[in-house]
Amino acid sequence: MKVPSLEGEMFMTAAYAPSARATCRSCQAKIGKDELRLSNIVDEDHYCQQHHYHADCFQLKPVFKNATYKDIFHVENLTKPDQEKVKAILEKLQKMEFKKKPQQKISNSKSKKSQPKNTDLKDCSNNEDDNKKTKKLSKEAAKKDKIQETTKNGESSESQSDEDEPGIFVLYDKSQKEEFKKIQQDLEKKTAGQLKSMLKANDQTQSGNKTELIERIADCMIKGCLEKCPNCSGGRPKFNPTQKVFKCPGYMDDTEFRFCNKVYGPKDLKRIPWVDV
Structure with a gap:
């Protein structure tokens, strides 16, 4: 009988050891050749795990608590005395109670030790109250920090939006800015x-x-449209948004650059009406 388990399909076998190489899983002694051997075997697709025992050292797995004598593989190949021996071993082991793992006992003992005495319950409750208060205070502080961060982010986003605006906007009023943005959207459709x-x-x-x-x-x-520089008659005045003035750098006259550096106020230069093409 094969029983499914977490490790794979598990079953028991009874046979005579074909050699003296196997070691008993219980007493760690070698199992002699032709000696009666009982085994717990886990059969899975990619491996087969075998745990061999002397007949008297055999350890029954919990999954076989309700197994019968006929569920043991190859038991029919044994002699009748050995068949009766295997049957008696199986019945004996099934009557025995499976001991609990020592880890469970340790954990239970730890849990008992960890339980506070009645005299210490008040102190524990006081500590819990203090912890709750500190948690509330930390949450409130975190909320305040978030509010401050959001306000800072709002201010930074506003400053970033101001930085993204064209420098010429310092000379524009609100309506002119809106008109400027509309023109920008229309011009985005055109090529360079x-x-x-x-x-x-x-x-x-x-x-x-x-x-x-x-x-x-x-x-x-x-x-x-800005006219050419009245001073040098060749340069194009460029706007400086920090100083809010126009400054003419000069112009290239054939092979020589002629410097100008003339400064104009926003109203000093003439503007020529734009001609649509």
């Missing part, structure tokens, strides 16, 4: 080549990435 052709038609600088091109066009549409 189309944006450059729009700037070229209005005699504006065509260098920079797509974001810079869009911001330049949006500013020209709202405020008007």
Whole structure:
């Protein structure tokens, strides 16, 4: 009879030892050749585990508590006296109670020791109350920290949004900012080549990435196109958002760069109306 277990299918065998190499699982002595041997065997797909015993040393597994004499494999190949011996061993072992594992006794003894006496119950309850109070205080502190973090995150997000805005926004009012953003969305659909052709038609600088091109066009549409520097007549004044002024770096005259560095206020430069292409 094969019985399923956690390790695999388990069964018992009774046979004469074919050699003297096997060791008894109980007494650790060698089992002599042709000596009666009882075994507990676990048969699984990838391995077969065999525990051999002398007949008198055999240890019955709990799964075989209700097994019968006929459930032992190969018992019919034994002599009649040995068959009767195996039958008697099985019946004897089945009548015996299986002892509890020593670990359970140790755990029970530990649990008994760990149980507090009646005199110590009050102290334990007081300690529990103190622990609850400290937990509440820690939770309240954590909530305050979260609130502070959220407020900080809100402030940081606002500051980040301000940093993401174009520098020219320092000269814009609320309505102009909204109009600027709408123009940005419309211009995002255009290619960089189309944006450059729009700037070229209005005699504006065509260098920079797509974001810079869009911001330049949006500013020209709202405020008007910047004229060339009145001082050097060749440079393009650039806006400095920190100082809120326009400064002309100069321009390239054939093979020589002519520096200008003329500074203008926001209202000092003329703005030419934007021409749609």
